Amino acid sequence: MTDTDEDGGPSRREFARYGGAVVAGGLLAGCTGGDDGSTATEPATETATASPTEGAEATTAAADGYAVSMAPVGEVSFESVPSDVSVYSLLYADMAVAYGAGDAVNSLGFDAAAGGNTLDAYYERxxxxxxxxxxxxxxxxxxxxxxVEKEVFYELDSDLHLMDPALLDSFKGWERSDxxxxxANVAPFLGNTYSRTHGxxxxxxxxxxxxxALWDISERVSRVFRASDVYGELAAVRDEMLDRIRSGLxxxxxRPSVAAVIFFDGTFYPSKINAPGFANAHVRPLGATDAFAGTDAGFGTTYDYETLLEVDPDVILHQFGIASYYDVASIRETIADDPVGGQLTAIETDRFYASGTPVQGPLMNLFxxxxxxxxxxxxxxxxxxxxEHGDPYPEIPEGERLFDRERVAEVVAGGE
Structure with a gap:
């Protein structure tokens, strides 16, 4: 199948060759691997052949460009940096911004204002x-x-779909053939979603x-945008912050017992803070006691007030709480007004916090x-x-910050 525009001329996507196997099943045949289906949580030539990842090397040299590899797709080759990129998750939107390619993003999987407001809350600093x-x-x-309609991908006509094709396959109306x-007809996919919770x-x-891990994905995506040096600088900021935190624990x-929850319509949706996956990349490294360890907490589990009171964590972190979907201050009042909820230690000691977004990229992760x-x-x-709900990330006095904002801003600006 040739990659041409409707008029028969060569497509601008000739810059990217998909590295999946072109065999009986089609372009993705033989390359195998819903965790991020919503946020409450990618010239393609006829002769391209499968090229599985070998060892830890994520990028390999190509005769006329470069290549980046990530499961479940395998290797994708590029002749130049993609300039029109379709994104589903904030994870990859944040990475694109970090690596100087925010202007290339043409989509999000959900309400753009909601997701954009979340990113704005962090970028404000x-x-x-x-x-x-x-x-x-x-x-x-x-x-x-x-x-998600297939036609929208044709309308966007992107150079790259920076998203997990397995995620699309999980949506109603989609099959692997789609x-x-x-x-084959629009652009390759590159992305990994189920690392969020190891779903x-x-x-x-x-x-x-x-x-x-989050920063492994970040490193691979940085190579897509030829921004490995930016990745290295940002990773160094993270490592230095973690060294500082760990030395002071x-x-x-x-250490407190900590529970992560979402509260909706009188019900708690719990998750474990020390479970694997990049959803916990902002909590797990801090070594706190997981209040839900040894319980059934996880996807599909619900707790009422009484059940959560039996666990009674010292700290409760409400996910998606920073300029996102939940007004955590209002939720805290609702819980406090309940005769059982008001007995929770985290409510009594005012340690019920608006917490971060599990679908986080590298800049979000630092904050x-x-x-x-x-x-x-x-x-x-x-x-x-x-x-307060909807506000930017709070202004932290310079002497109390755990990482250097100016350094990060300069690194990102240098990658544009």
Whole structure:
């Protein structure tokens, strides 16, 4: 199948060659691997052949460009940096901004204003860093369920789909053949979603699927945009912050028990803070006691007030609480007004916090690590200030910051 525009001329996507196997099943045949289906949580030549990842090397040299590899797709080759990129998750939108390619993003999977507001909340504290989401296409057109139409990918006509093809295959109305068609006729896919919680992808993708840490994914995406140096600088900032945090942690016996939840319509939806996956990349490194360890907490589990009171964590982190979907201050009042909820230790001691977004990229992760360290260990790292729904990330006095904003802003600006 040739990659041409409707008039028969060569497509601008000749810059990218998809590295999947072109065999009986189509372009993606033989490359195998819903965790991020919503946020409450990618010239293609006829002769391209499969090229599996070997060892830890994520990028390989190509005769006329470069290549980046990530499960479940495998290797994708480029002749130049993609300039029109379709994105589903904030994870990859944040990475694009970090690597100087925010202007290339043409879509988000959900309401662009909601996701854009979340990014704005963090970028407000990085001079010169921003994300223009006003004209982005919303991929999910469903109401109450996820509905993504195949035609929208043809309309966007992107150079790259920076998203997990296994995620698309999990949506109603999609099959692997549809993913293969879009990859062949529009642009390749590159992305990994199920590393969020180490969830199980659709059956056809499981054999070769791999799970990556957040910063492993970030490193691979940085190579897509030829910004490995930016990745290195940002990773160094993170490493230095984690060294500082870990050196200041209290003994394990003095660390709080912590629960992560979402509260909706009188019900708690719990998750474990020390479970694997990049959803916990801002909590797990801090070494707190997981209040839900040994319980059934996880996807599909619900707790009422009485059940949560039996666990009674010292700290409760409400996910998606920073300029996102939940007004945590209002939720805290609702819980406090309940005769059982008001008995929760975290309510009585005012340690019920608006927490970060599990679908986080590298810039978000820096702020969310700092935020969580202050929420869990205020005596060691300074008090977390009051936060009102919709506000930017709070202004932290310079002497109480756990990473250098100016350094990060300069690194990102240098990658543009």
């Amino acid at each position: 990085l001079d010169g860093v921003s994300f223009d989401y006003g004209d982005l296409t919303q991929l999910n057109a469903g109401s109450g369920e996820i509905r 993913v293969e068609e879009v990859a 199980q992808p659709p059956e056809g993708w499981r054999d070769e699927y791999e799970y990556y 209290p003994p394990e016996s003095e 969310q690590l700092e935020m969580t360290a202050k929420q869990l260990y205020p005596e060691q790292f300074g008090e977390w200030p009051e936060y």
